[in-house]
Amino acid sequence: MIRSLVIALAATLAAASAQAKDTLSLGMALEPPHLDPTAGAAAAIREVTYGNLYEGLVRIDAKGQVQPALAASWTVSPDGLTYTFRLQTGVRFHDGAPFDCSTVMFSYGRALAADSVNAQKGLFEPIARTECPDPATAVITLKRPTANFLFGMGWGDAVMLSPASVATDKTNPVGTGPFRFTRWVRGDRIELERFPATGAPRRSWQR
Numbered sequence: 001m002i003r004s005l006v007i008a009l010a011a012t013l014a015a016a017s018a019q020a021k022d023t024l025s026l027g028m029a030l031e032p033p034h035l036d037p038t039a040g041a042a043a044a045i046r047e048v049t050y051g052n053l054y055e056g057l058v059r060i061d062a063k064g065q066v067q068p069a070l071a072a073s074w075t076v077s078p079d080g081l082t083y084t085f086r087l088q089t090g091v092r093f094h095d096g097a098p099f100d101c102s103t104v105m106f107s108y109g110r111a112l113a114a115d116s117v118n119a120q121k122g123l124f125e126p127i128a129r130t131e132c133p134d135p136a137t138a139v140i141t142l143k144r145p146t147a148n149f150l151f152g153m154g155w156g157d158a159v160m161l162s163p164a165s166v167a168t169d170k171t172n173p174v175g176t177g178p179f180r181f182t183r184w185v186r187g188d189r190i191e192l193e194r195f196p197a198t199g200a201p202r203r204s205w206q207r
Contacts, residue, residue: 022194031187034170037156038111041119046156048190053094054159054175057085057104057138058150066150070099070160070176071138080145085138094180094195097162101132107160108140123152 032044037054051059057071071085091099110116111124118124126146131139142149152158165174173181179192 025189032190035173035181035184035190036161036166036169037159038107038161039117039170048192049173049175050156050159051177052179052192053173053177053181054156054161055177056153056155056158056160057087058154060151060154066154069154074150080147081142083140083142083149085140087136087138089136091176093162093165093174093176095162095165095174097164097174099160099162099176100135101138102135103160103162104138104140105130105132106163107158110161110166111158118157120152120155120157123155123158 028044028047030042030044032048033040033042035045035049035053037045037049055069057069058066058074059069061067070088070091072088074083074085076083085104087099087101087104093099108124108127108130111118111121112127126142126144126149128141128143131141133139160176161169162174165172171184178195180195181190182193183189183191185191
């Protein structure tokens with residue numbers, strides 16, 4: 001009986017895949033209050049946006065390990081205070097704005113600002129300063145050695161935002177990820193589509 005059920009399910013999924021190869025709809029229990037993961041604590045925001053619309057310098061993989069994202073690589077000084085990130089080059093936000101070290105300086109500075117509403121502001125507290133020796137290099141100096149600093153920068157609260165779009169990211173999010181925002185029908189669905197620079201399929205999130 002179990003084997004028959006598995007076969008029937010496989011056949012159903014195969015048929016569904018054949019009918020809609022470029023569309024994926026995912027159900028969600030809660031609708032996010034907005035779509036800026038750096039300005040709210042609701043997990044639903046990140047369920048839609050993290051890794052899809054927005055990316056950070058690093059990401060956390062399925063095994064809990066820190067992996068490159070918008071930073072291609074990094075080094076840490078022997079005293080544990082200075083992190084030098086070599087950034088991916090040629091990256092642009094969905095609206096065409098360039099990603100470079102100035103974006104890193106803006107995003108971390110915004111998270112640290114006195115009026116910051118970042119739900120994980122404490123992740124950024126160890127940062128003393130961010131410097132840009134060139135557009136493809138970000139040098140972050142900490143106040144003290146912080147063992148989990150890199151891991152914290154892989155959270156959804158630490159994604160990179162463009163100064164050009166940050167004022168409207170809650171309702172019209174603009175990131176560097178493999179999908180871009182197309183439409184939000186409140187109480188019904190949020191639609192994303194493959195960003196032309198990637199090969200990801202179209203997705204929509206439905207309540």
